[in-house]
């Protein structure tokens with residue numbers, strides 16, 4: 001059998017920010033691929049809705065509310081998850097936010113909130129889960145960065161710095177943990193329709209600006225991230241680590 005498997009049967013996957021948007025789509029997709037998904041975010045009601053949707057489709061999910069900006073909460077909830085599951089095979093660091101200020105207007109509070117939510121959380125989750133993966137038989141960590149971590153956008157310098165940090169963190173964790181069978185990768189989306197971007201994409205002029213630099217001439221649908229994420233998290237990506245796959249409709253290749 002030459003074809004690799006995208007199936008995740010018997011695998012256990014933690015997904016942060018799973019209550020809506022990209023995280024919800026990945027939770028539904030990874031469940032359909034056979035994984036037992038562990039749903040984390042602050043809003044328990046959203047997580048319960050996703051759990052119910054997964055179960056209605058015959059899948060299995062658990063809700064573990066968590067504020068990823070709290071390192072203590074990460075340590076406590078990850079310990080609780082391991083008491084229940086004993087082994088985690090996949091971690092998706094998806095939780096994130098943005099405050100789109102001009103550089104000259106950025107406040108220290110904005111810096112802290114964005115950096116804590118987007119990149120400190122991803123590192124602390126990776127450390128809490130990745131060190132346990134090394135003691136078991138390895139695993140896969142996937143962080144959701146952004147094209148903003150690779151090219152200059154008008155969506156905020158702090159957000160861009162946080163997403164660029166995720167890309168470099170991916171490389172160094174992959175470098176340190178490869179020998180113990182832990183693969184570490186990222187995906188870098190361009191615009192996808194989610195609650196985070198809905199108000200932006202409803203602005204016709206802003207949408208036209210996006211389409212003007214997007215070779216595929218459309219924004220992405222969250223379901224289109226499931227395949228790339230599955231590839232990097234499953235046996236199909238077994239020899240891929242330290243990489244960032246931009247899922248961007250061609251936006252990052254743009255020149256003139």
Ligand SMILES: NC(=O)C1=CN([C@@H]2O[C@H](COP(=O)(O)OP(=O)(O)OC[C@H]3O[C@@H](n4cnc5c(N)ncnc54)[C@H](OP(=O)(O)O)[C@@H]3O)[C@@H](O)[C@H]2O)C=CC1
Nearest residue numbers: 017019021022041042043067068095096146191192194196
């Ligand atoms: N949509 C897009 O176009 C793009 C998105 N991205 C990235 O994708 C990821 C998901 O974005 P998207 O789905 O659009 O965003 P949404 O705002 O739709 O969802 C964000 C998710 O993260 C969770 N979250 C936010 N803060 C915290 C926190 N402190 N602790 C735990 N969970 C938290 C939210 O739940 P709750 O508020 O209940 O905690 C929610 O489930 C982000 O990292 C974003 O930067 C990257 C490129 C493009």
Ligand SMILES: C[C@H](O)[C@@H]1OC(=O)[C@H](O)[C@@H]1O
Nearest residue numbers: 098146148155189190191
């Ligand atoms: C492509 C970016 O990541 C996108 O831009 C924004 O303003 C949102 O924060 C999205 O993340």
